[in-house]
Amino acid sequence: MYTEPGKGTTFSIRVPVSLSVIQSMLVEVNGHVYSIPLMQVEETIHV
Known part of the structure; x- marks a missing residue:
């Protein structure tokens, strides 16, 4: 972690x-956005 006053923090x-x-x-x-590994997805449907 690096912080520079007045500019922000970098992680x-x-x-x-x-x-x-x-x-x-x-x-x-x-x-909220979630990321699901495709190898765990068996089927998707549109609702």
């Missing part, structure tokens, strides 16, 4: 490649 997160490169489906519910 740096390192994750294994296996966690950072997965296909996912984005779903919005009540203004």
Whole structure:
């Protein structure tokens, strides 16, 4: 974490490649966005 007064804060997160490169489906519910790994999705329907 790096903070510069008057400019803001920068966060740096390192994750294994296996966690950072997965296909996912984005779903919005009540203004919140969730990412669901596609390997966990069996079926989708339009409502």
